[in-house]
Structures are given as structure tokens and as C-alpha cells.
Amino acid sequence: MSERQADLARGEASRPSLESPPPSLQAIAPEPSALAEWTPRAWLVGSGIGAMLAVTNVYMxxxxxxxxxxxxxxxLLAFGGLxxxxxxGAPLSPLETNLAQTTAVSVGATPASAGLIGxxxxxxxxxxxxxGWAVAAWGVGxxxxGVLFAYLSRRRLLEEEALPFPTGVATSQLISTLHSTGSxxxxxxxxxxxxxxxxxxxxxxxxxxxxIPGASLLPASVRLGGVGADSLMLGVGWMPMLLGIGVLAGPHAGLSLLLGSALAWGGVAPWLVHTGKAAADYGELSSWLLWPGVGLMVGASATSLLSQLRALPAMVGDIRALGAHREGWESAVGLGVGRAVLPVILLCLLAGTWAFGLGPLELLLALGMTxxxxxxxxRATGQSDIAPISHVGQLTQVGFGxxxxGREGLNIAAGAVVSGAASHTSASLWSLQAGRLLGARASRQFLAQLSxxxxxxxxxxxxYFVLVSVYGLESSVLPVPTARQFKAVAQLTSQGLAGLPPASALAMGGAFVVGGLLSVAGSRERWARMLPSAAAMAIGLFVPAYYAVTICLGxxxxxxxxxxxxxxxxxxxAMGTGAILGExxxxxxxxxxxxxxxxxxxx
Known part of the structure; x- marks a missing residue:
């Protein structure tokens, strides 16, 4: 996922904020000691909401x-249910609401950590x-x-370095507002x-x-460069979920996605047919356009991660903290964290070796990169609220290539190790930031996240298995853009440029440069709103054109x-969220x- 959801990043990431962060990062509830927090009703409500979120994330x-x-x-939903x-029963406290949302977020992030999206x-x-059992073990491990790393690095990132994690701040503000204002x-x-x-x-x-049809496509009589509009999937989708995504993502991401789709399906695709490099068939055109989309993604990933190199000294401190017992931990949880590390790694090792084609040394290498x-x-999430989950996965794929x-399955599995753990790291830190500002105990949030x-x-x-058995992968219902991206990067790093469609390698190289330039320029505040998002543009090349049009309308x-x-x-x-949940x-x-x-x- 996820880039920031507001930038439609993917894979995997991340999620749009429904509130603007408050100007101050001061704790909202400084005296919570007498308030209830870890209660059965908070955990049950959070688990129920998380189940809906997990189903939503697999489908979406x-x-x-x-x-x-x-x-x-x-x-929002936890406050209503509680x-x-x-x-x-006993009066509801903000800390209960926070614990419920912490549990729900952890449940909802498991499709990403288990690799079910990519x-x-x-x-x-x-x-x-x-x-299925191996995928489940893989996701838990x-x-x-990811949860362990978030818990062990929270003090450095949230307190010592005081990184904002804006979504966490917005969540704490929302909980405080809900408990103080009924309307x-x-x-x-x-x-x-x-x-x-x-x-x-x-x-x-x-x-x-x-x-009702899935989409209203323009008739074949409407032609672009001699190609019928129906072959290019031009039209509008009857999908409230897509409108909801657009509502949450905002105009910058929506317009960026539409720009990528317009360039791909309104410009490049007709040119491919006109020059004989591809037939006027959606499947063949989509296979060609996948490669410049990958170029955009990887180009943005490389420059984004390079910009984080200045964080390496602090990063080393985070890694050393994995074996440390820090003052202030509740003793039982502190000991539990230390004892949990080895079994969790062994669980990953077992599932990865038996089912994902990773040998013990290969998995240890992937874990070393994790x-x-x-x-x-x-740190990228804390500073910008953008979680470059797919970026770190792609970087791992390139390294293993x-x-x-020549081992495509190994390449994909190695990338999944890093992106799977990173997805829960970012999601957990958002929740931990909200809890810190509300005065919650991090150890209790940690246990809620693990459960x-x-x-x-x-x-x-x-x-996942029900959806795939009914609709099939790469179908009109399940285009699986992130999976196609994982597969494309694996093929490229394993086989080189051999076997790529005609002229697609050159297009991919050009898109790589464009993605890098957009990432560098977009890091400057004055250019960030003016330039399109490379990640959103890339998704415009991965999905049917009517997806992009519908999201942009929202x-x-x-x-x-x-x-x-x-x-x-x-x-x-909130209506955008409802549209996503309903569909x-x-x-x-x-x-x-x-x-x-x-x-x-x-x-």
C-alpha cells in the first residue's frame, strides 16, 4: 500500500486522513489514570470493526x-458501538475507544502483512x-x-524525535471531539x-x-487513434467504492491518477495500435502499459528511499533497541517482547521455507533487510504521513534479483517479507501516536495489536480464497494491480529485459526517470501540490480507465x-467511507x- 492513500500509493498503503491534524501535538487527555481502558467490550467492538476492515481491504x-x-x-465506529x-454498563472512556480502534487497525492491516493484496x-x-494455513502463519509472523518494531521504536520516534505522525494526531483529536461533542x-x-x-x-x-452494469463504456463508434473506446475501457464505473476512494483520497491523488490513465489509454495505447506494437485488445495493451507503470513506481521508490539515508544513524539505534530492556516498560510486557522475537522469526521461517520457496538463509537475509x-x-510515515510500503518491497525485490x-517466486516472497512487516509498523505507529496523546498505555495497545x-x-x-475462486485473478472484477506489479518487478529483475513487449523497455526507462524527478520535486513543499503523484499516475496505468475516471469524480x-x-x-x-464499506x-x-x-x- 500502501504511498499515502491520499496519493493512492500502493500497494499498498496507506490511508487517507478524514481530519486535519491539530496545530499542537500536546496530549489531549493528560490525566487518564482513573479511566477504563482494557475492557472486554473495547476488544470485542474493535475486533468486529477490524473484521469489516479486513474484508474491505482484501476486496478493495x-x-x-x-x-x-x-x-x-x-x-468513529468504535465510539458508536461502545x-x-x-x-x-460503566461509562465510556476515550481510552476504550482508542483501544478499540487500535485493535481494529491491527486486524484490518493483516491482508497487507499476509501478502493477500500483492x-x-x-x-x-x-x-x-x-x-491457506501457510498464508495465515506468514501474516501473523x-x-x-511489524508490531514489535513499532513498539520498540515508539519512544525514539514519538517522544525523543517527536515525529508528528499526522494521522495518529488526527485520530486522537477525533476521539476527543466525539467524547466531548455529541453532534x-x-x-x-x-x-x-x-x-x-x-x-x-x-x-x-x-x-x-x-x-446494473459494472461500467458504462463509451461505444465502439467513438475512436481514438483508430481504436474503439470500448477496447480502451473508457467510461464511468457504477462502483460506489471507487467514488468513496476518490472522496477520501482528495483531488491531488484523483487528478494524478486520471492524468496517468489519460496518458496511457488516450495517448500511448492508440499509438501502440497504430504502430503495430500491440493489437487493439485491452489485455494486450494492459500488458504493455504495465511496464512504464512499474518504471514510475520504482523510480519514485528509489529516490524516496535515498532521501531517507540521513536517518541511518537513528535507524541503527532502533535495531539495537530490539535486544534492550528499556526503563518504563511494564515488566511482564517487556519480558514478553524479548521472548516473542525468536518464536515469531521461527514462525516466519517455517511458513516461508515450506510454502513460499524461501530457504532458511534466504529468509534470514530478507529479515536482515526488514x-x-x-x-x-x-520515519517517512512519521514525517510526511506517507508510508512507502510498496517502495521498500520493490527495493528488496531488486536486491534479491x-x-x-532467475528465481521469480523467491523474488516475490522476499519483497513480501519487508512490505508485510512494514505495513504493520506504520499502522501500529499511527495508533500508538493517538494513544500517546490520549494518555493510553503503550503496553496495552501493543497487546491489542498482537491479538x-x-x-x-x-x-x-x-x-481472499472465496473471492479468487469465484471471480479469478486478473479478471474484470479483480484486476489485482499490486500483484501484477510484484510479478513484473520479479520478471524484470530475474530475466532482465529479454522477453518484454516491443519498445516497453525504453518506455519503462523513461518512466523511471520521470518517477524519480517527480519524487524529488514533490519533496519540496512549494511543488508538492502542483506536481502529480508518481504513485497515483502509475496506478492509472495498472487499472481500467473507467476506474480512474470514477475515482477522480469522487x-x-x-x-x-x-x-x-x-x-x-x-x-x-464519512459518506465516502460508507460507500466503500457498503460495496x-x-x-x-x-x-x-x-x-x-x-x-x-x-x-
């Missing part, structure tokens, strides 16, 4: 390559499908490594539930009854609302009904 990730951390959404339960489908595209919850909840129901109804009519790259990812050329891993894989892994909608009626912005953003949850339910034989696919 396979469709668009984007997944949602869910910090703000989980806080408020109902507190009517007949690595696992990429291996399946190469003809290797790891068994890598997720636990704040009502306005958001109303928009979320209304849009969720409408989204579910439209999804039912589309996927279960076939009354901690420094997780530190780089954590040089060490073990969420087991429940997360129990929900996410079956969801982003322009929220931009217009923000300008014309700022007071309605937060309810509209994804019902879409997965329909897939389960079809797979079980209780429903026939729409004719």
Missing part, C-alpha cells in the same frame, strides 16, 4: 491495489499457490514483527450509514441481479463540497453465496 486491494488503515473510521454498550496473488499468477458523532454517522446502505443496494443490483527498511518506512537471478493479528488472518485469508466532488460548504466536508467524507462487504457476501452454491452468478 485486489480491485484497486489500495488498502485503508482505518484509524479514523475505526475510531456508546450503545455503555448505556447498561505477493500471494502474484505467486498464484506464476503458478504457485501457498496453502510478519505482522508481529460530532451524529453528523458523521448519519452520512456513513446512509451511503453504506445505498452502496450495498447498488452492489446487489449489479453483482447479484445483473440489473528492520532497517522498516525504520526508513516508519541481483543475489538470486488482532490472529483474528485478522482468520477473517482475511478465507475472504475526488472532485469532495473538493467542490470543501469549497462551497466547508461545514459539510466531514459528513461527506465491499456486500460484494464479499455475494461471492460467498455464489461459492457455496446458494446463489447463481448473474446471467
Amino acid at each position: 486491494g485486489l480491485k484497486t491495489g489500495i488498502w485503508e488503515s482505518g484509524c479514523l473510521m475505526s475510531a 456508546s450503545v454498550l455503555s448505556r447498561s 505477493a500471494v496473488p502474484a505467486l498464484a499468477l506464476l503458478g504457485t499457490q501457498p496453502p 510478519l505482522g508481529a514483527l 460530532a458523532y451524529a453528523a458523521r454517522a448519519r452520512g456513513l450509514w446512509v451511503s453504506g446502505v445505498l452502496s450495498a443496494v447498488l452492489t446487489w443490483l449489479r453483482d447479484a441481479r445483473g440489473v 528492520f532497517p527498511l522498516c525504520a526508513v518506512c516508519a 541481483m543475489v538470486a537471478p 488482532g493479528l490472529l483474528w485478522g488472518v482468520a477473517v482475511a485469508v478465507p475472504t 475526488s472532485l466532488l469532495v473538493s467542490a463540497v470543501g469549497r462551497l460548504r466547508p461545514s459539510a466536508l466531514q459528513p461527506v467524507q 465491499t462487504l456486500l460484494g464479499v457476501l455475494i461471492a460467498v453465496l455464489i461459492a457455496s452454491g446458494l446463489m447463481a452468478p448473474p446471467g
Whole structure:
């Protein structure tokens, strides 16, 4: 995932903020000692919300390559659920709401740590499908490594270096507001539930009854460069989830994605057909355009990570902290952390050796790259709120391509080790920052995050296999852009330029340069809003054109609302979340009904 979700980064990352961070990073609740925190109802509500988030992330990730951390959404839903339960019990405290959102975020991030969005489908595209038990163990092991690293580095990053982690700050502010102002919850909840129901109804009519098409494409009579618009997938999708993604992502990401799609399908694709380098077929054109998309992603990744080299001295300190017992830890948790490291690594080793094609030495090498790259990812997240999860995974793939050329499965598995752990590192630090500002105990959040891993894989892994069995990979329903990216990088680093489509290597090299330049220029504040996001542009090359159009429409909608009626912005953003939840949850339910034989696919 995830780049920042607001920049549609992917793979994997990351997640859009529904609130602007407050100007101050001072703790919101400095005297929480008498407030309840670790309660059964907080854990149960968080687990339930996390299950919805995990299902959403599997479905949305396979469709668009984007997944949602869910910090703000989980806080909103947790407050609502806990408020109902507190009517007949003890009063609700902000720390309970925070613990519930911490649990939910950990559960929801397991599809990314288990590789269900990228690595696992990429291996399946190469003809290797790891068994479900191995994928679950893989997700728990890598997720636990990410949680451990976040917990062990929190003091340095959150307190000593005082990195902002804006989404964590926004989450703490939202929780504080919800507990102090009743109308704040009502306005958001109303928009979320209304849009969720409408989204579910439209999804039912589309996927279960076939009354509504998946997209309204321009007719074949409309031609660009001699290619029919239907072959280029030009049109608008009847997918509320895509509108919701656009609403949360914002205009910068939406317009960047549309720009990439317009250049690809409105310019490059007709040129390919005109010059005879590709046929007027969506599948063949998509296979060609994949390579400049990879170039954009890798170019942005390389320069983004190079800019983090100045963090290396502090990074070494984080790695040394893994074996240290720091003052201030609760003794039981401190001992538990130390004892958990070796079993977690062994769990990863077992699953990786048996199912993912990694030998013990190869897995140890990947784990050796995990901690420094997780530190780089954590600092980038803290400073910019952008989690370069896919970037560190791609860098690992490039490194393994040089060490073990010709082994595509190994290459993908090694990249998944780093990106899987990094996904939970960033998500955990957002939650830990929110807890720190609210006065929560980090040790309790740590235990909630670890407990969420087991429940997360129990929900996410079956969801993945049901969706794949019903719709298939690389289908119109599941285009799996992140998996195609993993596969493409593996093929490139394993086989070199041999076998690439005509002229695609040159296009990839040019896109690599463009991605690097955009990343460097975008790091300057005055250029950041003016230049497009390389990651979002790359996704525009990976997904059908009508995906990009629909997401961009959602982003322009929220931009217009923000300008014309700022007071309605937060309810509209909640409606975007509801649109995502409504389609994804019902879409997965329909897939389960079809797979079980209780429903026939729409004719």
C-alpha cells in the first residue's frame, strides 16, 4: 500500500486522513489514570470493526491495489458501538475507544502483512499457490514483527524525535471531539450509514441481479487513434467504492491518477495500435502499459528511499533497541517482547521455507533487510504521513534479483517479507501516536495489536480464497494491480529485459526517470501540490480507465463540497467511507453465496 492513500500509493498503503491534524501535538487527555481502558467490550467492538476492515481491504486491494488503515473510521465506529454498550454498563472512556480502534487497525492491516493484496496473488499468477494455513502463519509472523518494531521504536520516534505522525494526531483529536461533542458523532454517522446502505443496494443490483452494469463504456463508434473506446475501457464505473476512494483520497491523488490513465489509454495505447506494437485488445495493451507503470513506481521508490539515508544513524539505534530492556516498560510486557522475537522469526521461517520457496538463509537475509527498511518506512510515515510500503518491497525485490537471478517466486516472497512487516509498523505507529496523546498505555495497545493479528488472518485469508475462486485473478472484477506489479518487478529483475513487449523497455526507462524527478520535486513543499503523484499516475496505468475516471469524480466532488460548504466536508467524507464499506462487504457476501452454491452468478 500502501504511498499515502491520499496519493493512492500502493500497494499498498496507506490511508487517507478524514481530519486535519491539530496545530499542537500536546496530549489531549493528560490525566487518564482513573479511566477504563482494557475492557472486554473495547476488544470485542474493535475486533468486529477490524473484521469489516479486513474484508474491505482484501476486496478493495485486489480491485484497486489500495488498502485503508482505518484509524479514523475505526475510531468513529468504535465510539458508536461502545456508546450503545455503555448505556447498561460503566461509562465510556476515550481510552476504550482508542483501544478499540487500535485493535481494529491491527486486524484490518493483516491482508497487507499476509501478502493477500500483492505477493500471494502474484505467486498464484506464476503458478504457485501457498496453502491457506501457510498464508495465515506468514501474516501473523510478519505482522508481529511489524508490531514489535513499532513498539520498540515508539519512544525514539514519538517522544525523543517527536515525529508528528499526522494521522495518529488526527485520530486522537477525533476521539476527543466525539467524547466531548455529541453532534460530532451524529453528523458523521448519519452520512456513513446512509451511503453504506445505498452502496450495498447498488452492489446487489449489479453483482447479484445483473440489473446494473459494472461500467458504462463509451461505444465502439467513438475512436481514438483508430481504436474503439470500448477496447480502451473508457467510461464511468457504477462502483460506489471507487467514488468513496476518490472522496477520501482528495483531488491531488484523483487528478494524478486520471492524468496517468489519460496518458496511457488516450495517448500511448492508440499509438501502440497504430504502430503495430500491440493489437487493439485491452489485455494486450494492459500488458504493455504495465511496464512504464512499474518504471514510475520504482523510480519514485528509489529516490524516496535515498532521501531517507540521513536517518541511518537513528535507524541503527532502533535495531539495537530490539535486544534492550528499556526503563518504563511494564515488566511482564517487556519480558514478553524479548521472548516473542525468536518464536515469531521461527514462525516466519517455517511458513516461508515450506510454502513460499524461501530457504532458511534466504529468509534470514530478507529479515536482515526488514528492520532497517522498516525504520526508513516508519520515519517517512512519521514525517510526511506517507508510508512507502510498496517502495521498500520493490527495493528488496531488486536486491534479491541481483543475489538470486532467475528465481521469480523467491523474488516475490522476499519483497513480501519487508512490505508485510512494514505495513504493520506504520499502522501500529499511527495508533500508538493517538494513544500517546490520549494518555493510553503503550503496553496495552501493543497487546491489542498482537491479538488482532490472529483474528485478522482468520477473517482475511478465507475472504481472499472465496473471492479468487469465484471471480479469478486478473479478471474484470479483480484486476489485482499490486500483484501484477510484484510479478513484473520479479520478471524484470530475474530475466532482465529479454522477453518484454516491443519498445516497453525504453518506455519503462523513461518512466523511471520521470518517477524519480517527480519524487524529488514533490519533496519540496512549494511543488508538492502542483506536481502529480508518481504513485497515483502509475496506478492509472495498472487499472481500467473507467476506474480512474470514477475515482477522480469522487475526488472532485469532495473538493467542490470543501469549497462551497466547508461545514459539510466531514459528513461527506464519512459518506465516502460508507460507500466503500457498503460495496465491499456486500460484494464479499455475494461471492460467498455464489461459492457455496446458494446463489447463481448473474446471467
